[in-house]
Amino acid sequence: MGRTALDTTASADRPYLSKSKFLWGSQCRKLLWVAYNAKDQIPEPDAATQAIFDQGHEVGALAKALYPGGIEVSADVTDFEQVLQQSLEAIKERKPLFEAGFVYSGGFARVDILNPVGKDEWDIVEVKSSTEVKDVNLLDLAFQAFVYSGAGLKIRRCCLMHVNGDYVRRGPVDPKKFFKVVDVTKDVSGLSREIEPQLGDMFTTIRRKQEPDIKIGPYCSDPYPCPLQDKCWAFLPTDSVFNLYYGGKKCWRLLGEGIIRLKDIPDHVGLTERQAIQRKVALTGQPHIDRKALASFLKLLKYPVSYLDFETFNTAIPLFDGLSPYQQVPFQFSLHRQSAPGTTPGHHAFLADGPGDPRPEFLDRLRSYIGNAGTVVVYNAKFETGVLGGLAEAFPEHAGWMDGVKARIIDLLEPFQSFDYYHPDQHGSASIKAVLPVLTGHSYAELEIQKGGQASLEYLRVHFGEVPEDERRKVREQLERYCGTDTEGMIWIVDALRQLAG
């Protein structure tokens, strides 16, 4: 849920650690040290991360509707002492409190919802925008419960309120059905005992003169992507062992043995077939090409071939009826059709306009353009077929023709996922963004929108936010170019594969 931007810097005059810093400290002491001693090194959240935060705030606001008469404590107050004072006053009201702030033993906690129960007890409720309980959520609550109990509140239960993934919107969003509440009091009480010693150790870290010497590890992305990855991982070359396809623990083992580059992996290290190809191309600098396999793949294409790509968005709180939380909503497609190899393709495109549900028009337009003969080529069929499946459920009257489309789909990702072609500059990735430049010389670098996630955010921003008309138009053109490059790029890739297959 939303937080007032408070300065809770741990120092001699203000010795408190907030929950978010405590969680950072649990993930990595170096991250904690930097957060307090060199915080300008921590980059601002990027647009995708900010969108996740914003979504969390929206979910939090919806949760509050379940507690009518609740008091928002110190919503706009930035003075730390004032928050504490106002929170102490607010608990006397015995009403649900949103984000009341308390301190204890160096910890400063603001619980999403503090709900009065019985004569003098309280339930702690933390709201999460995920659809399940995660371990890190329990630690989060343990910290809150430790501080609140220590500050003198009688805590009866600790609960997590998370999004119900099975919820389907019908009319206005019903918070009672949208959320699931899980009582995690037992799990939390076990963890709470670990909070005090951890806090002590974290303060010792913060007060060190030097940054702790901590090497990179799996914790750099678990439970959250660390904002210092660019700094700590900068020593790795572009052909590092972390490119290994499904490398998992093997990458860490190799790094531990001092093996950093793919080409330095010794013969005796067990590699999968695909990883062995990566090592081979790293040594030779030449791409791996299985001409026979490429020729077999190309034989699957029956002309006219339709190259198809969808763009989608998803939101925690469904925007339209019939949607579940985080369900993909297609708002754009690009379709290039070639009647024979090497011929000039025709192009059809659709980009929904306005803040309405884009799906009905998306379906009508796709149906009118897709035809009923020839292969439909997509890149990463799992995604497109998943979207079609969701549409078929929501609009059963369209299910028949969509089944026909699904049966015609061939996945252009396959030859790259199977490593029938692999270039060292793919750096372990089979995505179209990695494959297109190495095979064709074309890339997304010149485009304003370069990723699917960015396309979703931009679409939502200019169609659901308040944006001047000329900017909206400009973004729509950028979206058209981006999606069009995906399908035109597939034609270029197939052309290149034909040349390689001979």
Ligand code: SF4
């Ligand atoms: S990138 Fe890894 S090592 Fe560096 S601060 Fe973050 S978690 Fe720690």
